[in-house]
Amino acid sequence: TQLLEQSPQFxxxxxxxxxxxxxxxxxVFSSLQWYRQEPGEGPVLLVTVVxxxxxxxxxxxxxxxxxARKDSSLHITAAQPGDTGLYLCAGVSLNDYKLSFGAxxxxxxxx
Amino acid sequence: GAGVSQSPSNKVxxxxxxxxxxxxPISGHTALYWYRQSLGQGLEFLIYFQGNSAPDKxxxxxxxxxxxRTGGSVSTLTIQRxxxxxxxxxxxxxxxxxxxxxxxxxxxxxxxSVL
Numbered sequence: 424t425q426l427l428e429q430s431p432q433f434x435x436x437x438x439x440x441x442x443x444x445x446x447x448x449x450x451v452f453s454s455l456q457w458y459r460q461e462p463g464e465g466p467v468l469l470v471t472v473v474x475x476x477x478x479x480x481x482x483x484x485x486x487x488x489x490x491a492r493k494d495s496s497l498h499i500t501a502a503q504p505g506d507t508g509l510y511l512c513a514g515v516s517l518n519d520y521k522l523s524f525g526a527x528x529x530x531x532x533x534x
Numbered sequence: 535g536a537g538v539s540q541s542p543s544n545k546v547x548x549x550x551x552x553x554x555x556x557x558x559p560i561s562g563h564t565a566l567y568w569y570r571q572s573l574g575q576g577l578e579f580l581i582y583f584q585g586n587s588a589p590d591k592x593x594x595x596x597x598x599x600x601x602x603r604t605g606g607s608v609s610t611l612t613i614q615r616x617x618x619x620x621x622x623x624x625x626x627x628x629x630x631x632x633x634x635x636x637x638x639x640x641x642x643x644x645x646x647s648v649l
Contacts, residue, residue, distance in 0.1 A: 432574075465538070465625050465640025466577070511576065522638070524569075524577040 426450055427514055429525035437533050439501055444528045446512035447494040453517045455488055455495045460509040460527070502532045536560070538641035540626050546647045547616055555611040555644045559628030566609050567638060568601055571623040580624075583609060616648045 427448045436442055446455070454473040458466035470479050472488035472495060479486045483506075485498040499506055509529050513522040539558040547553050559566050568580040579593040583603040594600070598616075603609040613620055623645050627638040 427576075464642050465627070467640070468637055471637075513577075521579055521582075522577075523579075526574055526576040 426523040427512055427525035429510075429512060429528050431528060432526070433529045433531075435531040435533065436502055438503055442499050442502055442530065444497045444510050444512075444530070445494070446496065446525050448514060449493065450514065450523075451492050451517060452514035452523075453492075454515045455492070456513045456515065456522070457486055457495070457497055458511040458513065460511060461507075466509075466511055499530075502530075504532045504534045506530060507532050538626055538628055538639050540624075540641035540644050542644060543642065544645045544647075546649065548649055549618060550615055552612065552614045553616055553646065555613075555624050555646070557609045557611070557626030557628075557641060559607065559609070559626070560630075560639055561607075563628035563630050563639075564606070565629045565631065565636070565638075566603055567627045567629075568609070568611050569625045569627065570595075571625055571643070572621075577625065580611070613646075616646075618648050621646055621648045 457469045460466040475490045477488045483500045509527045511527045512525045566583040569577040582590040598614045601611045623643040625643045627640045629636040
């Protein structure tokens with residue numbers, strides 16, 4: 424059973440469209456991280472959100488942490504083929520260093 | 535190198551054989567983690583090393599799995615008597631500090647296929 428549920432599992436869109444990926448849990452986390460992983464590579468950290476209700480922007484990517492620190496979303500505006508990859512959310516436990524990962528959302532942006 | 539290095543990048547083995555996977559963390563990083571990534575399953579925590587402290591082995595799925603870290607640097611994950619369900623990508627990560635939320639830097643992983 425995944426501690427973090429990501430949806431959708433797969434997303435295929437046309438270049439220029441917007442997309443949103445969701446990460447939900449019944450558990451509270453001290454912070455939440457988003458990673459992008461490309462084929463044959465390890466995950467690379469995109470952002471860490473710490474405060475409930477926090478919104479962070481990274482160019483065309485907007486990350487939001489839920490008020491209760493149980494869920495998060497990633498929104499990509501005007502997606503480009505370079506945004507293609509597996510997006511993973513990971514919750515940082517309140518008590519220790521461990522990351523709990525979601526199963527990931529595979530995003531494909533068609534040119 | 536500047537990043538986390540893992541070897542081999544691919545390993546094909548027969549059921550019942552033992553395998554060793556190697557991880558070279560970023561120099562100076564005291565914390566080292568092993569994860570397993572199966573298709574559609576996300577990353578599963580296996581084991582964690584921090585300095586000279588006893589490792590946290592709570593994520594190891596069975597006693598066929600073991601890991602060691604020599605000299606606070608290179609780590610080896612050993613799987614004995616491999617089974618087909620062990621097939622997955624094994625990822626190593628290191629971080630400068632072990633505090634919650636510390637940035638973990640991942641290697642490219644070892645793809646293990648057990649025939």
